[in-house]
Amino acid sequence: MNAKTALVTGGIGGIGTAICRRLSNDGMNVIAVHHPMENEHAAAWQAEQKAAGYDIAILGMDVSSPEECSTRLSQLLSDEGSVDILVNCAGITRDKSFKRMEDDHWYDVINVNLNSVYNVTRPLWDAMLENGFGRVVNISSVNGQRGQFGQANYSAAKAGMHGFTMAMAQEGATKGVTVNTVSPGYISTAMTEAIRDDIREAIIGGIPMGRMGTTEEIAGAVAYLVEEEAGYITGANIPINGGLYMS
Numbered sequence: 001m002n003a004k005t006a007l008v009t010g011g012i013g014g015i016g017t018a019i020c021r022r023l024s025n026d027g028m029n030v031i032a033v034h035h036p037m038e039n040e041h042a043a044a045w046q047a048e049q050k051a052a053g054y055d056i057a058i059l060g061m062d063v064s065s066p067e068e069c070s071t072r073l074s075q076l077l078s079d080e081g082s083v084d085i086l087v088n089c090a091g092i093t094r095d096k097s098f099k100r101m102e103d104d105h106w107y108d109v110i111n112v113n114l115n116s117v118y119n120v121t122r123p124l125w126d127a128m129l130e131n132g133f134g135r136v137v138n139i140s141s142v143n144g145q146r147g148q149f150g151q152a153n154y155s156a157a158k159a160g161m162h163g164f165t166m167a168m169a170q171e172g173a174t175k176g177v178t179v180n181t182v183s184p185g186y187i188s189t190a191m192t193e194a195i196r197d198d199i200r201e202a203i204i205g206g207i208p209m210g211r212m213g214t215t216e217e218i219a220g221a222v223a224y225l226v227e228e229e230a231g232y233i234t235g236a237n238i239p240i241n242g243g244l245y246m247s
């Protein structure tokens with residue numbers, strides 16, 4: 001059987017890297033999407049993966065641009081034949097209390113975290129339906145499930161991702177295409193490193209497991225969801241948060 005092709009947005013970030021490595025380990029052709037402004041960093045990242053034994057392709061594409069996604073992904077589809085697995089993992093934070101939030105803080109986060117999901121899924125979706133197989137995994141957040149002080153923009157975008165998941169799961173259900181959300185809690189990455197030390201310590205103090213999660217713990221769930229054997233799971237939201245939010 002031919003290896004499946006997986007596209008991971010935010011592929012060179014903390015969680016994205018672990019997902020790329022895991023899917024590559026599981027025998028997939030993996031393409032990591034990065035921002036075109038990060039070409040140099042992405043090339044260094046790719047070399048680092050190669051040195052560690054992972055052969056991962058890279059694609060510079062601004063996921064907040066519908067035009068760029070449409071052009072690049074149509075080209076990718078004709079080059080690759082199919083993109084079987086899509087992991088929407090691109091995300092940024094612009095944390096501010098709403099009192100201090102400015103237009104750019106809102107629109108940048110909505111564009112990169114939520115509109116990107118439309119921009120990237122749109123050009124790939126019809127082919128997944130036609131092929132009778134597809135896996136879409138949207139990487140949301142515990143803060144889309146429970147809200148977070150200082151993250152009106154991020155929480156709105158992350159909750160929106162799961163709304164998209166549930167609607168799309170219904171549209172893919174009879175066609176072999178599943179759509180699921182994974183909602184990480186606080187995971188050790190550059191994004192959580194950027195939180196002020198005292199605030200971060202207070203957050204960790206509120207996590208029942210008393211620690212942040214690892215990127216590999218997220219990648220493991222994604223790896224399961226994209227397997228054939230997970231074919232009956234769709235529209236789900238898998239929380240991986242050390243008990244921070246239970247529902």
Ligand code: CAA
Nearest residue numbers: 093095096097141142143148149150185186191192196199
């Ligand atoms: N609930 C209620 N009130 C709070 C609060 C909270 N959680 N946090 C702060 N406040 C209050 C403070 O008590 C303070 O009140 P007063 O003005 O009455 O004194 C006021 O809000 C301002 O507090 P700060 O000093 O914290 O305000 P700031 O402007 O310096 O910082 C902030 C605001 C940047 C949002 C900061 O609070 C912060 O970084 N919070 C953490 C946000 C967070 O968890 N981000 C997650 C990033 S990682 C990620 O997003 C990955 C993922 O998916 C989990």
